[in-house]
Amino acid sequence: MPKKNAVKALFCVTLLGVVFAFAQTDTATVGSNAPTIRDTVQVSAQAAPDSAQPDTAANPYDLPDALMPLWDSLTIKQKAAQMVMVYLSPADFLIEHEFGAVLVMKNHLKDTAAFKERIHRANDSLRIPLLVASDQEGGLVNRIGGISEKWKHAPSAKEMRDMELDSIESIAQSIGAELRDLGINLNLAPVLDPAYDHRNKKSFMEVSNRSWQKDSTSESKVRAFVRGMRNSGISCVSKHFPGYDSWTNSDHQIAISSSPKARMSENYEFFKALANDIPFTMMSSVRFVRISHRPAVFEPKIVKMARKMNPETVILTDDLWGVSLRAWVSGTERVTSKGYPRKDFRKLIRTALMAGNDMFMITYPAKAVEMIGYLESLSKQSKTYKDRIEESAARILKMKYNAGLLK
16 A cells, blocks of 8 residues: 555544544533533633634623623523613513513602512512612602602702712712612613703703703712712613703603704713713703704714713613604604504614614503514514624623622
8 A cells, every 4th residue: 555545544543533432422421511612612712822812703792701601591582671671560570571670760669668579579580680770860850759858858960069079979879878778779860961052041951950060070070979879889870862952851742952063062071071980871862953853862873972982881762652752753743652553663663773772761561561572573584683682782781790780
C-alpha cells in the first residue's frame, strides 16, 4: 500500500475508535446531570484564548449571567407580558397573565391591609415580581394622601424645589419608606417638564405645581429627591419626555406644542443630565409639531432621543387607553371606551412597539390581556417584531435585577 493511503487508513481507524468510544458512554448522562447548553458555552469560553470575542449570539441583550436561566425558560408570551403595566386588578388575574407591572391609584389604598395582601399574594406566586407603580409626586398628585394625616399635605415638586438638598432627600426618603411598606417599588415621578413654554408662559405642569424645573439648581435638587427614594428602595421615573410644555391636559384631549427645536433641546438636556440616576423615562403624549405630527410616544425619532440618553433606560408610555392617543390612532376628534375598533387598538400597539417603547401602560385590564396576545402573535409574523419584544423584555428584566427585585 502506498504510504499516502496508509496514513489515510490509520486516520480512519482512529476516528472510528473515537466515535465508538463516545457511543459507549453511559446514556444516563443524557438525563438531568448532563451538561446544559450554558455549561457548554461556559466551558468553551474558559478554553478560548484571551483574545477571543464573547459569544453575543447566546446573549444578544447583554443580560447578567444570573438572569440567563430565567430568560431561556421564558416563552415569547411571557416576555411580552413583562412589557405591560396594567391597572391594579385582583391577584388571580395578575398571576394568570404574568404582567410585568401594575399601576396603583389613590382609590386602591383606601384599605391598605387588603392592598398589601393583594400585592404579596401576587408576587408570592409570580416567577418574576411585579413593578408596583404609583404617581407619588406630592401636591395635587398625592396617592398616599388618604392613608394618614401625616401625608395629607405631602409637598409638591414646586415646594420641594425651593428647599435645601438635605430636606428634599429626607422628605423623599420618608415618603419612599411609606411606599415601600405598602409594597410599592416604582414612583412615577419626578416631573422634569419645563415650568414655562417657549413664549415664557406657564406650562400646564407649572400651573399644577408639578414641575421640578426652575433654575440652575434644579438638577441637584431632582437628584436629591431620587436619592432619597432610592435610599428607601424606590426606583423613579422621569416624565414626560421630551418636556411637556403645553397648557393642555393631554390625558383628555390632543395636546400640541409648537416649541422650536432649540427650546426642545434645552428640555432634552435636563432629562439627559439625570438619565443615569433615573432608570425609567415616561414618554409624553403631546404632539411636537416642529418634529412630527405624531404624539411623542408614537414618534420613533423622539423615542430614539430618549434612548440615546442611556441605552438601558426603560421607556414607558403614558396610558395607552387615554382618549387623545386612541383618537389620534383612529383619526377622529373623540372616541369612547365602548366599541373602540379592534383594528385601531392593534394599530396602537404596533405603533407604540415600533416607535421603540419598552413598557405599555394601560388602564383597561381586559385590553391588557388582548395586548399580550397580540404582541405574541406579532412575534410569529416577523423577526423584527420578535426582536423588538425581546429587546424590551430584556431591558425590563435588567432593570428589575439591578433594583434587587430578582433574587
